[in-house]
Amino acid sequence: MASKFGMAGGIPERRVRPIWDAIDSRQFKNALKLSASLLTKYPKSPYALALKALILERMGKSDEALSVCLNAKELLYTNDSILIDDLTLSTLQIVFQRLDHLDMATSCYEYACGKFPNNLELMMGLFNCYVREYSFVKQQQIAIKMYKIVGEERFLLWAVCSIQLQFFCGNGGEKLLLLAEGLLKKHIASHSLHEPEALIVYISVLEQQSKYGDALEILSGKLGSLIMIEVDRLRMQGRLLARAGDYAAAASIFQKVLELCPDDWECFLHYLGCLLEDDSSWCKGASSDPIHPPKSVDCKLLHLTDEVFDSCISNASDLVEKLLAEASNDSIRCPHLANLEIERRKLLYGKGDDNKLIEALMQYFFRFGHLACFTSDIEVFLQVLTHDKKAQFLEKLIKSRESLTMVPIKVLGQSITVFKIQELVGNLFTLPTGDLEGFAVQMAEIYCKNLPLSKDLDEQESMHGEEPSLYGMQCVGSVILAY
Secondary structure: OHHHHOOHHHOOHHHHHHHHHHHHOOOHHHHHHHHHHHHHHOOOOHHHHHHHHHHHHHOOOHHHHHHHHHHHHHHHHHOOOOOOOHHHHHHHHHHHHHOOOHHHHHHHHHHHHHHOOOOHHHHHHHHHHHHHOOOHHHHHHHHHHHHHHHOOHHHHHHHHHHHHHHHHOOOOOHHHHHHHHHHHHHHHHHHOOOOHHHHHHHHHHHHHOOOHHHHHHHHOOHHHHHOOOHHHHHHHHHHHHHHOOOHHHHHHHHHHHHHHOOOOHHHHHHHHHHHOOOOOOOOOOOOOOOOOOOOOOOOOOOOOOHHHHHHHHHHHHHHHHHHHHHOOOOOOOHHHHHHHHHHHHHHHHOOOOHHHHHHHHHHHHHHHOOOOOHHHHHHHHHOOOOHHHHHHHHHHHHHHHHHOOOOHHHHHHHHHHHHHHHHHHOOHHHOOHHHHHHHHHHHHHHHHHHHHHHOOOOOOOOOOOHHHHHHHHHHHHHHHHHO
């Protein structure tokens, strides 16, 4: 607590603690009463005013809160004897931000930094204000200033990331990246790098300039040891090799990753793309979202001869068979999805068989059809099938109900999956009214039949497979409304 309050604005902690305790427990009337008592003793304290503004804002009295904040801001600007500290400014910042006046909080920090130019805490607060305002140039400037004062690696990285954000937004071009690279090189020469994040940022700066050879050299050198997890280092190496156009070497690296992490679906897509010398994942403008990696990528296959294509697909199939044979966990989905992707590529190339893809989809259903993610998993593979073939797959799914697993929870998941596929294929609302009635009744019966599965769950959970269950009831409502 002492580190939290200290002597903010010259006010002892023992006088401030009860107010924060009341705020944290949402006893705002009591907090306001305590705040009024504090202001009686410290009427000219910006921190005491900031606390009152915070309480008023939490009580929904926005206009009063803003007025009190402006009074505190005026005191900071006009009274040179007042102690300016980060806790006072951060409290004001919270209120100004919640009142949609972040620019006023920024001006307070700018004033404080001008008055105390080498105060690191105040400068970090100002940096955070610029971050919230997306002021990338000002972020860079204040981060470099902090780096020059203390020489810490983190401030250099803040500056470099600010430069990269400017580049991403098209506000500077290649010269900005050269500046970032120069800053990093100078720091490495004098201090080296000590955090894996620093190396990742350095490599990303080189990668953005297409300096893949330099990045690979650094990754394989002494600094590469900062990436202590082998598969992470291999993934970076494979990506750099692929971007450099060395697809054979990249495929070999991605194969190593798959052997270490057989459930890495994104890595399999990269591996197959490199085998087929397809730059869809690596060319400029290609989507690269580490949080939501794509289920598939666009394919460029026309440059391949039949012989080369067959050889690549054979190599990929051999690897998938090896991964399946060595899989020790039944929940691993990547090798099974990989079989579907291989059949998809065959169809796109013109050498595939619709029936083989449907059979592979059925096998995937029997293994993973109870999962809520099943429909999103196979959606991209259904796109390469004709409407008639989709209908054929759906018919097989419906018939498979007779041979579903005997585990009740999985039966529920598989049944809901069949409903989802019916909606995805698009024939649900083309059925006659009588069929729709029966369909709605069937879903409602499945839902009611499986309600007992919820009896052993925690009170905060509604039932097993909550997502598909809610989806099922939504479908019931949709069908009823439709007919």
